[in-house]
Amino acid sequence: MSVAVEVENLVKVYRGGVRAVDGISFSIGEREIFGFLGPNGAGKSTTIKCVIGLLKPTSGHIRVLGTDVRHDPGAVKRSIGYAAQETAVDDRLTGWENLYLQGRFYHLSRGEIRRRGEEVLKLFGLWERRNDTADTYSGGMLKRLDIACALIHRPRILFLDEPTLGLDVQTRKTIWEYIEKLRAEHEMTIFLTTHYMEEADALSDRVAIIDRGRIVALDRPGALKAAIGGDLITVRFSDAGADLEPLLVSLRGLDGVREVRETSDGVHRIVVERDGDRLIPRIVRLAEEHGVGIHSIRLKRPTLDDVYLHYTGREIREAGGSREELIRTRVMSRRIRR
Amino acid sequence: MTFLSDVWYVAWRELIKFFRSKVRVVVTLVQPLLWLGLMGNVLQGFAKAPYVQQMLGTQSYLAFMTPGIILMTVLFGGVFSGISIIWDRRIGYLEKMMAAPISRGAIPLGKMLAAAIQGGIQVLIIVFIATGLGVRFATGPAGILLIVLIAMVFSTILSGFSLSVAVTVKTQETLMALVNFLTMPLMFTSNALFPRAAMPAWLAAIAKVNPVSHAVAPIRELTLYGWNWGAMYTGIAVTVGLALAMALFAQWMFHRATVE
Ligand SMILES: Nc1ncnc2c1ncn2[C@@H]1O[C@H](COP(=O)(O)OP(=O)(O)OP(=O)(O)O)[C@@H](O)[C@H]1O
Ligand SMILES: [Mg+2]
Numbered sequence: 001m002s003v004a005v006e007v008e009n010l011v012k013v014y015r016g017g018v019r020a021v022d023g024i025s026f027s028i029g030e031r032e033i034f035g036f037l038g039p040n041g042a043g044k045s046t047t048i049k050c051v052i053g054l055l056k057p058t059s060g061h062i063r064v065l066g067t068d069v070r071h072d073p074g075a076v077k078r079s080i081g082y083a084a085q086e087t088a089v090d091d092r093l094t095g096w097e098n099l100y101l102q103g104r105f106y107h108l109s110r111g112e113i114r115r116r117g118e119e120v121l122k123l124f125g126l127w128e129r130r131n132d133t134a135d136t137y138s139g140g141m142l143k144r145l146d147i148a149c150a151l152i153h154r155p156r157i158l159f160l161d162e163p164t165l166g167l168d169v170q171t172r173k174t175i176w177e178y179i180e181k182l183r184a185e186h187e188m189t190i191f192l193t194t195h196y197m198e199e200a201d202a203l204s205d206r207v208a209i210i211d212r213g214r215i216v217a218l219d220r221p222g223a224l225k226a227a228i229g230g231d232l233i234t235v236r237f238s239d240a241g242a243d244l245e246p247l248l249v250s251l252r253g254l255d256g257v258r259e260v261r262e263t264s265d266g267v268h269r270i271v272v273e274r275d276g277d278r279l280i281p282r283i284v285r286l287a288e289e290h291g292v293g294i295h296s297i298r299l300k301r302p303t304l305d306d307v308y309l310h311y312t313g314r315e316i317r318e319a320g321g322s323r324e325e326l327i328r329t330r331v332m333s334r335r336i337r338r
Numbered sequence: 339m340t341f342l343s344d345v346w347y348v349a350w351r352e353l354i355k356f357f358r359s360k361v362r363v364v365v366t367l368v369q370p371l372l373w374l375g376l377m378g379n380v381l382q383g384f385a386k387a388p389y390v391q392q393m394l395g396t397q398s399y400l401a402f403m404t405p406g407i408i409l410m411t412v413l414f415g416g417v418f419s420g421i422s423i424i425w426d427r428r429i430g431y432l433e434k435m436m437a438a439p440i441s442r443g444a445i446p447l448g449k450m451l452a453a454a455i456q457g458g459i460q461v462l463i464i465v466f467i468a469t470g471l472g473v474r475f476a477t478g479p480a481g482i483l484l485i486v487l488i489a490m491v492f493s494t495i496l497s498g499f500s501l502s503v504a505v506t507v508k509t510q511e512t513l514m515a516l517v518n519f520l521t522m523p524l525m526f527t528s529n530a531l532f533p534r535a536a537m538p539a540w541l542a543a544i545a546k547v548n549p550v551s552h553a554v555a556p557i558r559e560l561t562l563y564g565w566n567w568g569a570m571y572t573g574i575a576v577t578v579g580l581a582l583a584m585a586l587f588a589q590w591m592f593h594r595a596t597v598e
Binding site: 149 | 437597
């Protein structure tokens with residue numbers, strides 16, 4: 001697998017002294033989906049902007065498909081697509097006009113734009129609405145149009161900065177499907193940032209956890225989750241008097257179960273490597289086979305909180321005062337509670 | 339020639355949005371009508387006096403002020419360039435354009451081109467209305483074409499200025515305040531609407547160096563008298579020179595403001 005993006009000791013200090021990125025190194029293989037996971041202000045957007053040549057790094061080296069961004073920004077820009085964190089669609093233009101303009105900015109011919117434009121708009125389910133001005137689009141449609149624009153020139157690497165921010169679960173899932181399709185059908189390398197553990201988990205081959213401008217962990221999502229403890233299944237058996245030992249032995253023998261322990265109140269905690277939800281039916285079946293009734297069963301998956309707690313030793317930092325951040329925190333806390 | 343293509347598509351976007359905004363199109367049509375119809379008629383009375391006619395250099399105040407209204411219209415139109423770039427920065431479109439492989443310089447130039455084309459269209463409308471109100475353009479269609487060109491070049495001075503301010507101040511309110519602070523006095527210390535001969539000495543001195551006066555001279559020559567290159571070339575040279583300087587300045591300001 002050849003290397004698509006290579007970043008070495010990237011440092012970015014903004015004018016005014018904010019050290020947004022503080023010595024980051026990583027590399028992304030071609031056809032890989034690479035996730036950047038981190039809280040507000042961690043330096044995710046700053047890193048992306050340095051890699052695609054929108055910001056000048058304070059120090060460090062960046063190569064995209066073997067080309068140094070500082071030496072030939074034009075070549076780098078032509079081979080990548082970028083959808084920013086804030087959806088950048090001109091809402092006085094129609095969906096098609098937005099796309100057409102983007103194609104022209106990448107110096108495509110009219111015919112190429114027509115062909116590819118139709119292809120991406122159909123892929124993103126916007127073809128029927130292409131002649132409506134974008135101010136009639138929903139938030140999810142705008143985000144899709146924005147990503148579609150980033151694809152018009154068939155980039156080899158796609159940079160998505162929080163592609164599902166502020167979208168409902170349904171739309172988020174749809175976008176995940178598109179992203180996976182892009183990789184499968186168009187052999188694209190994808191770099192995405194998110195602060196949803198679930199998103200990084202579902203999509204990425206590898207995830208880097210970034211906090212305060214530094215990468216604190218980088219691995220496959222499964223390995224990261226395993227390291228923070230895996231899924232936790234809590235079972236309360238209805239008949240506490242029955243002999244549970246044979247059942248517990250069978251439970252310990254289940255594939256993926258790491259530990260079964262009785263807590264003081266007669267409840268059993270089962271720590272599993274991953275996919276706790278798939279284990280639940282098997283646990284129920286085993287209990288039936290052993291003639292033990294189940295009163296209740298609960299699954300707790302590692303959350304963003306757990307990951308940060310583990311890798312940074314503290315909870316996700318308090319969000320700042322902006323409206324945007326407030327919404328994000330609310331969305332996040334809703335997820336965590338669930 | 340990707341640079342020219344970049345400039346054109348930056349302008350194309352502005353023009354589409356201009357024609358899509360019905361209010362802006364209507365204002366564009368009605369404004370010169372108001373200026374010419376109202377002001378031209380109200381002040382026509384003065385032009386009956388022979389000494390006023392001597393100061394104006396023509397018997398029709400309307401014909402005298404038409405070149406002034408032409409410049410005033412493109413002058414006020416230029417401010418939109420700055421607003422649009424502030425808006426682009428806000429909605430992230432500026433960043434989107436800069437993430438694409440277009441030449442950075444194409445962005446301010448495209449906006450200036452859009453302002454110039456809008457200005458050119460407005461000038462044609464003014465010429466049309468003025469003709470309807472009885473103004474006869476001494477140099478005919480060829481002269482009118484040159485008038486439109488001079489006005490378009492002149493509009494670059496203002497759009498370049500508003501762009502340069504916009505990338506620095508970054509808010510629409512400050513931009514409007516600053517640009518209006520400059521355009522109004524610029525207009526009224528020139529001989530665009532009133533002849534220099536009628537001004538007090540100090541004002542006449544300002545009017546003599548005012549760029550609006552320089553631009554108005556060839557347009558007035560073409561409107562009232564004819565092809566007297568001798569009376570036009572200074573004005574044309576000054577206007578073209580200022581426009582070039584302003585275009586370069588806007589480019590420089592834009593580069594400075596977008597490199598981080
Ligand atoms: N243009 C700027 N000038 C100065 N400081 C900046 C600028 N942009 C970002 N920062 C600062 O750099 C740090 C990292 O910001 P960045 O936008 O990269 O974070 P992020 O990980 O993308 O966060 P979020 O999840 O909120 O998008 C923050 O402390 C931020 O305040
Ligand atoms: Mg960000």
